[in-house]
Amino acid sequence: MATIVVEHISKSYTNDKKTQIGISDLSFTVNKGEIFGLIGPDGAGKTTLIRILTTLLLADSGTASVDGNDVVKDYKAIRNNIGYMPGRFSLYQDLSVEENLNFFATAFKTTVEENYELIKDIYVQIEPFKTRRAGKLSGGMKQKLALCCALVHKPSVLFLDEPTTGVDAISRREFWDMLKRLKTQGITILVSTPYMDEANLCDRIALIQGGKILVIDSPEEIKHNYKHALWAIKTEDMFKSLIDLRTFNSTLSCFSFGDVHHLSVKDNITTKEDILNFLKEKGHTEIDVQPISANIEDCFMELMTKTNTSNTLVNA
Amino acid sequence: MPELVLEIDKLTKQFEDFVAADAVTFTVSKGEIFGFLGANGAGKTTVMRMLCGLSMPTSGSAKVAGFDIYNQTEEIKKHIGYMSQKFCLYEDLTVKENITLYGGIYGLSSAHIKEKMEKLLKELSLTEDANKLVRGLPLGWKQKLAFSIAIFHEPKIVFLDEPTGGVDPITRRQFWEMIYETSRKGITVFATTHYMDEAEYCNRVAIMVDGKIEAMDSPDGLKKTYNGKTMDEVFYVVARKAKRQAD
Structure with missing residues (x-):
């Protein structure tokens, strides 16, 4: 059963009086309990798509639904049922770790205790710093707190916008281990990343460039089709x-x-x-x-050269 | 004995009771591509800031391009190039204006800037876009322009702080090819990155852990020592020893 359905979604922006394509005619589905990766460089349209699915941005055309709820009509229902971790750290910097977590629990009319099982693994790692203000945490700890806050109301779908960007190789590995554990709890995860090597950790991926999807499939199939x-x-x-x-x-x-x-x-x-x-x-x-045999980067490079959606100089 | 562009001896920086950089010692030769790795909070930025003349060490010594980091910081700034992840280009200036501005800051004459600019624009295939605002350029082009500007005044060494974040895989590789060409011209390249495959492109790599240099060698040498097939495996083994977590 599809948890996320995206049909012909397009969105463009006007910048300096010129219209720029954000994303163009995207369609795909994400199945329940799947880790689905949106893989592509900056400017590919990953954030635009995630913001449309989290009801923070309206598409120009097309339709999309999350858990059967339409992103326009049923936006309130969606907001109650999803967890969202934006690319930029968006917690309250001057609240402590504990206060942030309690705040988000309250905003979703629940308590930290009620869904503690879900965040326990992650929270114990930052618990020693629970009285520290969020603004004073290291990058890795901020990331863990943000994930806890996104999970505190036990969402059915988790949207993670570049959670590992700028994070070192070790913290990246730990983060993906956390995602795998969440998957076993039945949470559907849509995650975006510019790191091609993370593609292999997803069940299915969409390679995305210049607002267009180059290919959607399991990482194994994509590599096999090179x-x-x-x-x-x-x-x-x-x-x-x-x-x-x-x-x-x-x-x-x-x-x-x-x-x-x-x-x-x-x-x-x-x-x-x-x-x-x-x-x-x-x-x-x-x-x-x-x-x-080809890896995901080989495939991405071949596809981006072939489809020529690239906005880079391809002269190599 | 090759000419040394960086000579660093027991360089230390302490913030109250926190030792951000702890007796860091190494040298880098002319034309070398030196990779500087470490987990977030290991102390990379602290060391880079001292080497760029932006922060005073607590103790130890270092020479950058032959200049002392205690009392010749202004000379250092003239003889190094720097490019951060955020590129430092002015988005609301044109390509030409950015080049002219930085050329001027580094004290190049107008005639010299003009002559070099023509050549650079041709190399980057940006001649037609020279009068366009930088804001409108694709990310990959901005990145190449930022790098070219960082070495426009022909510094002895260029510092690159995570220069390839977020760009597509082809652009990322083209960028490293520019780095190769730069090192062949005799400019030393000092780069940090979170992409472990990029560590393979360096002549030598240092891995910082908790303020200290924990490992330093050629990528092949490190793979042998730590019995890893890739630099990713080496990094995981070395950096996992970290005790502290900071940023």
């Missing part, structure tokens, strides 16, 4: 080999991926030997060429 042959390549001089590989006849694209380059080729007849020979001719040493 069409081109892909090679991981290492050489002694990595920068030179990157530039050289882009002049190779069969090259579709070549990008750095940490300690290797990912080379995607146009055809399926290019062999490992062809690549090795090309690099040797160019004077490269310590060459290693291995066939690999």
